[in-house]
Amino acid sequence: MYSQAEENYLKTIYALEKDFGNEVSTNLIAGKIKTKASSVTDMLKKLANKELVIYKRYQGVYLTELGRLSALKVIRKHRLWECFLVQKLQFNWDEVHDIAEQLEHVKSELLINKLDAFLRFPKLDPHGDPIPDAQGRVLLSKTxxxxxxxxxxxxxxxxxxxxxxxxxxxxxxxxxxxxxxxxxxxxxxxxxxxxxxxxxxxxxxxxxxxxxxxxxxxx
Amino acid sequence: MYSQAEENYLKTIYALEKDFGNEVSTNLIAGKIKTKASSVTDMLKKLANKELVIYKRYQGVYLTELGRLSALKVIRKHRLWECFLVQKLQFNWDEVHDIAEQLEHVKSELLINKLDAFLRFPKLDPHGDPIPDAQGRVLLSKTxxxxxxxxxxxxxxxxxxxxxxxxxxxxxxxxxxxxxxxxxxxxxxxxxxxxxxxxxxxxxxxxxxxxxxxxxxxx
DNA sequence: CAAAAAATTTAGACTTACCTAAAATAATAT
DNA sequence: ATATTATTTTAGGTAAGTCTAAATTTTTTG
CATH class of the missing domain: 2.30.30.90 (Ferrous iron transport protein A (FeoA))
Structure with a gap:
């Protein structure tokens, strides 16, 4: 599977595509991930080699279908863990992001599906974001x-x-x-x-x- | 805080001290952690610099008080997560070890204490091992x-x-x-x-x- | 449309945590 | 007590992911 760093890039590129349209720039990613543009360039090459993104020098990137699905898996995990933290462990909605950033990288399909069931298949996380299902389908509510x-x-x-x-x-x-x-x-x-x-x-x-x-x- | 690798060494040294007495050898650690003796030597020096272990060349290591407490924190997290997986997510006792190995490295005191409360402060994990409390106190049941x-x-x-x-x-x-x-x-x-x-x-x-x-x- | 500015990439270096192979030390056996 | 064997350490190298500084490409602007 993918490393934590790779997963973070995928997740970030997915979010930026949504906000800024389909071609995401190196600097934008660097800003979100709090790293330097040169580091981003390195990583984009790696992601392109793994066919997770389409990357052309100086042109920015966008996710492939594989990349999009991989990003959605990470996002699914992040949002389900946030639900768990708020609903079961009584965290406030402003305390869960950083912990979910760690939990989202735990590897086990079974774990996340069992967690989903335990939470009774929630549709939204504590911040109102939709939770992708096991197949990577997401409601895109027009807000x-x-x-x-x-x-x-x-x-x-x-x-x-x-x-x-x-x-x-x-x-x-x-x-x-x-x-x-x-x-x-x-x-x-x-x-x-x-x-x-x-x-x-x-x-x-x-x-x-x-x-x-x-x-x-x-x- | 400590890296995942460091935490794994601490946990392993703690377990080996229990099983084999207070001076743990390089090879023993290498065997448990599935790494090479030379890698262990490297790490022992690092842990010694951080005052987590006492290490003398060719003599093996043992944990300092700081090392022991740090190890117990990791063990506490591991065992609480195992309880969660079995009691709340309906995992079998033979399925939880590897997942808990990942979850144990998530950093948040608050998280683990809330988890502890959510589980109603269990004393034993699904394999019968005692769970250290927040202060690092463990029941040592003489079995x-x-x-x-x-x-x-x-x-x-x-x-x-x-x-x-x-x-x-x-x-x-x-x-x-x-x-x-x-x-x-x-x-x-x-x-x-x-x-x-x-x-x-x-x-x-x-x-x-x-x-x-x-x-x-x-x- | 050329020059300046901004964005991006390359080159080279660092850290962590590994590795192999060789050297050093300790333990064991004759 | 020395020779053999086993253990441990050192030396040097690798990969991932980051960094700075310099070079390159693109964009903006006068």
């Missing part, structure tokens, strides 16, 4: 980031793009939780800040935050 | 291997020394399970084989097997 919404529209807060503990702790502090109905009251053109309101309060968020909140439309 | 028993005596089968799947599957096949009362009927001096009986059946085991079965005396 909007607040950045894409017009003034006056509302939606249900169903997921975050960034699941780092800093960001989630910020949301905790601001009393924003999955399931909340959020309405965009105003967008300030000067600094691109968003005025939003929930059932209980109003607040101002930066566009950076707005981008990381995923809402599902309500009519 | 006998069948090899140390006299003809005619009996005991309760409470643990195994070898938790490899091959050995545990052998026990399954021979219908020997933890909790069984086992009596030594006869010892054949020619080949050092043991004739034993349980409530339900009699069988002959080699001294190799006898050595790996731990019994608790009944009066």
């Amino acid at each position: 909007l980031s607040i950045k894409d919404m017009k003034i006056g529209t509302a939606g249900i807060f169903v997921g975050v793009k960034d699941s780092s503990s800093v960001f989630l702790q910020y949301l905790n502090k601001k009393n924003l939780a999955l399931g909340d109905k959020i309405r965009v009251i105003d967008i300030e053109p000067f600094d691109d800040s968003y005025h939003i309101e929930t059932k209980t309060h109003r607040l101002v968020i930066t566009s950076n935050v707005a981008e990381n909140l995923c809402l599902k439309n309500v009519k | 006998l291997s069948i090899k140390d028993m006299k003809i005619g005596t009996a005991g309760i089968f409470v643990g195994v020394k070898d938790s490899s799947s091959v050995f545990l599957q052998y026990l399954n096949k021979k219908n020997l399970a933890l909790g069984d009362k086992i009596r030594v009927i006869d010892i054949e001096p020619f080949d050092d084989s043991y004739h034993i009986e349980t409530k339900t059946h009699r069988l002959v085991i080699t001294s190799n097997v006898a050595e790996n079965l731990c019994l608790k005396n009944v009066k």
Whole structure:
């Protein structure tokens, strides 16, 4: 099977393809993985040799079908472990990412399928992300980031793009939780800040935050 | 913290000290870890630099107090994960060792203490081995291997020394399970084989097997 | 469209944890 | 007590994954 480093690259490339379209650049990967561009280049060559990605010098990469499925296996493991940590071990949603980053590399198909059953086949992880099934199928729910919404529209807060503990702790502090109905009251053109309101309060968020909140439309 | 390789050495040295007395030889470690003696020498120097072991060239090693506590932390994690796998995920006792070998290296004190609580603070793992507590305290239950028993005596089968799947599957096949009362009927001096009986059946085991079965005396 | 800037790759080096082969030391046997 | 054997260590090398610095290619810009 693949090394931890390889798995981390696959997972990252998968996520970046989703966010930035199908050709992912060396620097983008380096930024996400917190490594240097030269290290990324080395790894991309290795992944290309194993037919996990298509890589052409100076052109960026994208996953092959094999690469995509391999990435989804890692993502499946990561999200199932997050469910376990929150549902069974009573962790908060802002504490589980780093631990799941380790657990996702444990090798055993049987283990992950038994874990899936133990958790009663959850469909979403604690951050609202869909969990791929054993065959690598994922629901792609069409959610909007607040950045894409017009003034006056509302939606249900169903997921975050960034699941780092800093960001989630910020949301905790601001009393924003999955399931909340959020309405965009105003967008300030000067600094691109968003005025939003929930059932209980109003607040101002930066566009950076707005981008990381995923809402599902309500009519 | 320590690398996976370092943790594996600590765990192995701890186990070997128990079995073979306090000075553990390079070759013994190499045998257990399935590596070469020269690699062991390299690692022992590294562990000695970190004050985890006392090592003198050609003299073998033993753990320092720091080394012993570090080893016990790894062992604690290994055994708690084994409990989880058997009790919660319905694994058989012969399937969990290799998976626990991976899980034991996941770094998070909080995780392991929450897991401990989730499992209701088990005292023994599925192979009858005691689980160290968060402070590194272990029950050392005085059990006998069948090899140390006299003809005619009996005991309760409470643990195994070898938790490899091959050995545990052998026990399954021979219908020997933890909790069984086992009596030594006869010892054949020619080949050092043991004739034993349980409530339900009699069988002959080699001294190799006898050595790996731990019994608790009944009066 | 050429020059400057940005992105990417190459070259060479480092660390960890292994390995083989040879040398050194310890244990055993005659 | 010395010679043989077994064990352990040293020396030198490999692969994975990272790094820095320099070179190359692409993109941007005046």
